[in-house]
Amino acid sequence: MIRSFFLLLLFVISLQALSNSELLNRADGFMKTGSQSNQFRAYNDYKNLYLKAIMEEDSKLRVSSLRGIVKSGNKLHIDVEQYSTELKKLTNKKIYKKPKSNKKIKKAKKIQIKSSHKLKSINWKNGKLVLKFDKKLKNNQINYFILYDAKKKIHRYVFDVHASMLTKSQNLKKDGISRIKLAQYKPNTLRLVIENSSKVKVSFKKKNNSLIVSMKSTAKVSEIAKNYTQRKVDKTKIIVIDAGHGGKDPGAVGYKKYREKVVVFKIAKDLKKILKSRGYKVFMTREKDIFVKLSKRTKYANRKNADIFVSIHANAVDKIIAEKAYGIECYFLSPSRSDRAKRVAAQENSADLSDMNKYGKNSFLNLLNHHNILASNKLAIDLQRGMLGLLNKEYKNVKDGGVREGPFWVLVGAQMPSVLVEVGFISNSREAKRLVKDKYRKTIAKGLANGIERYFANCN
Structure with a gap:
């Protein structure tokens, strides 16, 4: 203290x-x-x-x-909902005095331009980007053009679609492509931009309510391999994986009595196997179904001089809302202002209340607000992208729950970047059925491994 x-x-x-x-x-x-x-x-x-x-x-x-x-x-992709709410409250207050005049001032009516179509979903299918709308698109609603920035040597392939988004701007990922961004360019114009240092073969077609865009970099394989070797990571990095709960603590008990401790332990073992095959030094806080106090988990990581600490968990909610709550989330340590993060943290912290009372924990968390927060934030984003990048290729309705701050006691005391991963809601029937299947768990583990490697590559 x-x-x-x-x-x-x-x-x-x-x-x-x-x-x-x-x-x-x-x-x-x-x-x-x-x-x-x-x-x-x-x-x-x-x-x-x-x-x-x-x-x-x-x-x-x-x-x-x-x-x-x-x-x-x-x-x-950080959860800033509470800050946004506070900003709205502050900016909506009347901070100017009314002008001294007897004349009535007519309020200008807000002109809203509504687009005829709305984007419902964005998915990758067989390597192609599929934008699905609520109605069939007409030819004159799509404007496609190509730009080249000679100074920066960047090729840009731009789609302007007369439509609106139901979600926020998104950055998409595809091997061989530098950047793909989808955003609301104007109130009635949705813009998709594909950027790359080399030329890209781009083609598109309309099918029913969907716009299907295919893209392939023209860069030689040797050039891509050269860029990859330049970003080669240090394989001497030490990783500690923490399978949540265990032993007398089953964690969340969800759909058909599936237990969190079993699911996350299997994912942790798969992740360890993948990382070791890639040359990393990997340790686990528990190698079998035993109970380990929360405080001892990060102490173990500190003793091993770990470079990162990843704690794996599965989320859960009450039965009454179980089918509505689903998605993958990553958390890093912070005394969160979000009610959602506090609820999840309370669930994960409940297993071990012996170390410090509630008041003591909150005081300690407040003091740790800026300790390792930046690196942990980066790690959380890379892990989230790694999982979603692979799962979205093979499964439908995989929800991005985002990267959030949370007061998780299992992360307190870690002297390295640390993240708590919620691999899905074991209380949701669809996600629970997936989480007990070997293929789905291995896909999550591989995505986490890819995210870890991306994090280390960017840290070099």
């Missing part, structure tokens, strides 16, 4: 080194670069400014920092 207090004290002192305007300008500058690492730095700066705004009771700074948190958080 004393060490944590000094960490917090050093953090507060570091905030005072830069003025509010300098810190805000720095964060805005990071956001403009487009680099994911800089976006993480921007997100961290905005959160620091938010804390300062609260301490200094500066409402203007509070609004600016909240805008930054929401913007950077959305780009990084």
Whole structure:
């Protein structure tokens, strides 16, 4: 506790080194670069400014920092719903006085341009991107063109579709393609952009209510292999995998009495096998069905000098809403403001209440707010993308629950980046049936392994 207090004290002192305007300008500058690492730095700066705004009771700074948190958080797929709600409340308040005039001022009516079509789903099928709409598309609703940025040497393939999205902007992934982004370009125009350093063979067709886009890089295999070897990761990295619950603690008991401790242990064993086959040093906090106290799990990782700590769990809700709740989520340690994260954390923390009372835990978590948070956030995003990237290719209705902050006691004390993975809802009949099948579990394990390798590659 004393060490944590000094960490917090050093953090507060570091905030005072830069003025509010300098810190805000720095964060805005990071956001403009487009680099994911800089976006993480921007997100961290905005959160620091938010804390300062609260301490200094500066409402203007509070609004600016909240805008930054929401913007950077959305780009990084971080749950910023609570910040967004707070921002709306602050910006909806009347901060200007009414003009002194007897004349009535007519309010301008908001002009809303509604598109005739709505995008319902986005999926990869046989290597092709499938955009499914609520109605059949007409030829004049699709505008396709190609751009080339000679300065940056980037080829852009652009689709403008007269339609609207029901979801937020998305960055999609495909081997051999640098960047694929789907966003609401205008109120009535949906834009899909495919970017690559080399030319891409792009073709598309309309089928029923779907727009099907195929793309293939023209880069030589030797060039792709060369780029891959340049990003070769250090195989001496040490990974500790934590299979949640165990022994007297079954974890969540869901559909048809399937037990969380059994499912996550099998995924953990598969993940260990895959990582070891790729040359990594891998350890598990439990090698069999035994109970291990939460505090001992991170202590074990610290003793092994682990580079990362991954705790695997399965989510659950009450039967009355079991069929409505599904999806994959990743959490990193933080005293969360989200009710959803607190609920999940309470469920995972409940197994071991012996170390510290509730008040003590919350105080300790508050002190650890900025410890390893940036690296853990990056790891969580890579793990989430790794799992979804493989599952979406083979299964339908795989929901991205997002990357979130949460007060998970199992992560407290870890001296390395640490993440808690919720591989699905064992209380949901569809996900539970999948989680007890060997093929589905192995796909999750492979996705986690890919995410871990991506994280290490980006850290080099």
